[in-house]
Amino acid sequence: MTNTDTSKDNITFFHAKSVDESIEMLKTNRSSGLSENEAQQRLSAYGPNQLKAQNRKSIFKMFLAQLRDALIYVLFAAVVITMFMGEYLDGIIIIIVILINATLGVIQEIRAGNAIEALRKMATPKALVKRDNQVKEIGSENIVPGDIVILDAGRYIPADLRLVESANLQIDESALTGESVAAEKDAFAVFSEDYIPLGDRDNTAYMSTLVTYGRGIGVVTGTGADTEIGKIAGILSQDDETKTPLEIRLDQLGKTLGKAALAICVLIFIISFFQGRDLTEMFLTSVSLAVAAIPEGLAAIVAVVLSIGVTKMAKQNAIIKRLPAVETLGSVNIVCSDKTGTLTQNKMTVQEFFTFTDKTQKIDDKTYLSAEAHLLSSAMVLASDATLENGDSTGDPTEIALLQLADNLKIDRKDLWSSQPRIDEQAFDSKRKMMSTLHQQEDKFMLYAKGAIDSLILKCKHVVEDGEIIPLTDTHKTILTHAADAMSDKALRTLAVAYKPLEKQIDREDFEKNLVMIGVVGMIDPPREEVNDSIATAKEAGISTIMITGDHKNTALAIAKKLGIASERSEATTGAAIDNMPQEELESHIGEYKVFARVSPEHKVNIVKAFRAKGNIVSMTGDGVNDAPSLHAADIGVAMGIEGTDVAKNASDMILADDNFSTIIVAIEQGRNIYNNIKKSVVFLLACNVGEVITMLVAIGVGLPIPLIATQLLWINLLTDTLPAVALGMDPGDKDVMREKPRPLNDNFFSHGAGRRIILAGILIGLLTIVAFVGGYQAKGYSPFADNIPENIHEYARTLAFLTIIGCQLFYSFSFRHAYKSIFRVGFFSNRYLFGAVVIGLLLQLIVLYVPFMTAAFKLQAVGIQEWLAVFGLSIIPLLANEIVKVFAISRQQ
Known part of the structure; x- marks a missing residue:
């Protein structure tokens, strides 16, 4: 039915x-x-005429669902291991991080479910x-x-x-x-x-x-x-939630690190077994190294970096509902935008008017107001049922635009109404396509009529030109029609107005006879002024802006041309055309279109899905109920905060507090910088961890004593997984980031040479640590392969290794400020957090080394100035080596 x-x-x-x-x-x-x-x-x-309530999972089930993640499993394993090692504080901190992340996830899921409730209340x-x-x-x-x-x-x-x-x-x-x-x-x-x-x-x-x-x-x-709105609710309630690129990468990284940690444990234990080492000690060491190989602080660091980004973006009117959406914004290469209220001002505005005296004139501050122009605007005001006071309006948007025209032309509307009160009217009728009102002007009367030009012109016998009323000729009709057609070609909605001076009051059946044509106005919902620059910036950054609207094709295309979205008519299509093509065909041709007009909510969803199917990361902006399904289907749904409905806001990932399209571009820039900062932290952590693994594997593999014991490994891991990594995540944004193209969908933390950098840096740090370790034995006159070496000699050598590996990691963190710009160009002090983190890290080393009970706990020895100079010389090598590589890399690019 x-x-x-x-x-x-x-x-x-x-x-x-x-x-x-x-x-x-x-x-x-x-x-x-x-x-x-x-x-x-x-x-x-x-059944009741209500939208079905979504089957909501219990909070407990939602909480458990947040814990079903590979990286979370790895973190739980780290908790067990650290607790087993007696490092209860570390274990508690990791558990707190897990619980906080899960709680935030539950809160966001509850908010997302409110979209259906908002629809139900509306309906x-x-x-x-x-x-x-x-x-x-x-x-x-x-x-x-x-x-x-x-x-x-x-x-x-x-x-x-x-x-x-x-x-x-x-x-x-x-x-x-x-x-x-x-x-x-x-x-x-x-x-x-x-x-x-x-x-x-x-x-x-x-x-x-x-x-x-x-x-x-x-x-x-x-x-x-x-109902049609019920179909929208059905789309929103479909459980097809997709993970953001960041979530996917972190999930993959967690799985990889989990496997790597297990392999390291097994490998070291096997080697140690065949070497005849103490198996209890090697078990503790291998477990500690496995913990070191997993940056358990990664989840916390990512959360901190994202939270900082969210706070910064909120100050710039971009309110983020889901933390990972910040990073995803930086990956966006398609911005699908609704037209009305997003790219346009969502209010009809008169752009041009035509009278036989003035011909066609555009409305601006320099508009000359002839007697005919004054008469045209006055007639539009008097033949109106709308109101407009102090920015608040009621009535038809077209009539409101005509009242605003009068204000722009400095016509006193209150004076008009008081001098010509309405005494009778013939209301608008869709068959007549016009309305007319009768007014008394002192002892005379005036009739005004406005409506569709093709209907109104048939009721006219005269025109007003140069202040005189003259007979309407075919030439006049042709000129008027051409003027209206020219406005229509610009996608302006046209409205004609006529009048008739009367000596006495007449009956309604005579209202619309023998009228005098005054002219015609052309109006449109104009683009936002700032949108042009934003679209141009997006284009430079490799981001395509796509208009998706329920409006007519000609109107949409005209706005798209003004904004620089489209230039050819072939770049626009309609919902009817989409209905006639299978989804596979839409996907194959999706790149040809910049404007989609006269579309339904289902069309919007299919368009978004077609773009995503071609490997794009898609943002969809909108404000109405009709936008909610496509906001839900996009990688990033962006709702308008002022004009947006609750349904759209609840279905979105981000809300624009100022309804400004340009804020999206600002958010994309922030998203790119935030992802870069996250990547810096991840690559830095992995490079450090690989250095620790290389140190242990090389030493054990060649038969050296263990260079770092379990407690030392945990300290190193704790130090590098906190201060420098978080400080890198707080790096100031790169001003050139919007000159780069969006990241490909298959881009990951190891792309663009990052994986190679991790391995090479890890090898270099590991070998330098081995050099310091072996040098410690030789400085005391021992061979590291000798038997019966005194324990104090082992402690001395491990102290040098311990100081060297941490020194390498702290100083090397500066090189991560930028992938190819030298730290000497970026500046050591431009990220005061990182500089402070390095200083604090070195101070903590002094505490561990020179506070007696700390020295004893970590089985270290206090060293003198000569050892510190040697450690500094080795520690600075990774930073200098990386800076030299950057110089050659830049010269090759040039």
């Missing part, structure tokens, strides 16, 4: 049925409505229905298919309707279709095609849209989930 069945074979397209056919199919009575008994039976059969207003031949007001949840619903201005549509009566009926469908102008409805229209866009169905009305003008009667064709 409904018109929203998801199976096309079973859909009844009521817009293609006449009023009588619809009434018959729905088995109702147009004059008396359903009986209460029949209504109750249908309510039992169809339950009161409604006037006709039952048992009486008009009753009932809760809209009790409406059933076949109910006869009464509509009047200011009332929300309670369900999907086939209109059976309409009188000057206009409905604001912007939240569903994206059109900023209220749709005019005609109950008696019948369409021959089944599949036409929602915005073109003049004989239907849809749940949660608003009657702005006129009145009407409709028969309910769909309720609850079978």
Whole structure:
């Protein structure tokens, strides 16, 4: 019965049925409505007229789901190991990090589920229905298919309707279709095609849209989930949550590190077994090394870096709902944007006007106001039912734009209304396509009429030109038509106005006869001023802006050309064209289009999915209910904070507090810098950990004594996994980051030579540590391969190894400030957090080395200035080597 069945074979397209056919199919009575008994039976059969509540998981289940992650498993393993080693503080800290991350995840999941609740609240207003031949007001949840619903201005549509009566009926469908102008409805229209866009169905009305003008009667064709808004709720409730690129990379990294740690444990233990070493000691050492190989602070560091980024972005009007969305923004290469209210100002504005005296003039601060122009604007104001006071407005957006025109032209509207009060009117009618008002001006009268130019010109016999009223000729008609066509070619909506001076009051049937044509205005919902620069910046950064709108193709294309989104008509397509192509064909041609017009919510989702299927990372912006499914389907959903509906906000990953498209570009820049900072931290941690692993494997492999014992490994790991890694994550943004192309979808932490850098740095740090270790034995006159070496000699050699490996890691952290810019160019002090982290790290080394009980706990020895100079000389080598590599890399690029 409904018109929203998801199976096309079973859909009844009521817009293609006449009023009588619809009434018959729905088995109702147009004059008396359903009986209460029949209504109750249908309510039992169809269920309440509400969107189904989403089956929400319990908080406990959501919490457990947050823990089902490879990196979390690795962290749990690290907890067990550190607890086994007696490092209870480390274990507790790791557990706290896990619990905090899981709690944040639960909070975000609860917020996401609120999208359906917001839809349900929107969709339950009161409604006037006709039952048992009486008009009753009932809760809209009790409406059933076949109910006869009464509509009047200011009332929300309670369900999907086939209109059976309409009188000057206009409905604001912007939240569903994206059109900023209220749709005019005609109950008696019948369409021959089944599949036409929602915005073109003049004989239907849809749940949660608003009657702005006129009145009407409709028969309910769909309720609850079978409405158009119900389909949106169904899309939102689908459990197809995808992981962000950062989440995917961290998950993969966790799995890799977990396997590597296990392999290291097994390898060292096997080697030690065949070498005849003390197995208890080697077990503790191998476990400690496994802990060192896993940067258990990684999750905390990423959370800290993302949180810092979120705070910074909030100050720039970009509110992030999901932390990983910050990084994903930096990967975006497609920004799909709704037109109305996002790229445009969401208010109709008069751009041009034409009179026979002024010809066509654009509206700006220098507009010359002739007598005819003054008359044209005054007529538009007087023949209007809208209001506009102190920025607050009511009524049709077109009429509001005409009031604003008068203000821009410095016309005193209050003086107009007081000097020419309205005494009679003939309301707008969709068949006449015009309205007229009669005004008294002292002892005379004036009639004003405005409407569609092709209708109004037929009522005119004269024109006003150069201050005189002269007969209307074919030449005048041609000139006027050409002026209107020129405006239409720019996608401007045209509206003509005429008047008639009268000596006495006349009857309504004579209102629209022998009129005098004044001129025509052209208006449009104009682009936001700042959007052009933002789109140009995005283009330079390799980001394509795509317009997706429910508006007409010509209007959308005109705005797209002004903004630099599209240049050719072939770059625009419509929802109807998408309906005629399979999803596979849409995916193959998706790159050809920059503008998608007259689209439905399903089309938006399919478009987003098609872009993603081609390997793009897609951001979708929007503000209406109709945008919510595509916001949900995109990699990053961006909702408007001021004009956006609660549904759109809850379905999004980010909210623009200022509704400014340019804020998205700022957020993308921040996202890129944040990802770079995360990558710096990850690569630094892994390089340090590889250095520790190389040190231990080489020493054990060649038969050397153990260069670092378990407690020393844990200290090294704790030191490098905290201060320097977090400080790198707080690095200031690179001002050149928006000159780079977006990261490919398959990019990872090891791309662009980072993996090679980790291995080479690890090898260099490991070998330098071995050099310091072996040098310690030789300085005391011992061979490290000798038997019966005194324990104090082992401690001395391990002290040098311990100081060297930490020194290498601390100094080497400076080279991670930029992948190819030298630290001498970037500056040692431009990241004061990193400089402070290195200083604190060195001070902690002094404490460990020279506080007696700390020295004893870590089995170290205090050393003199000569040893410190040797350690410094070895520690600075990785930093200098990396800077030399950067110089050669830059010279090759040039």
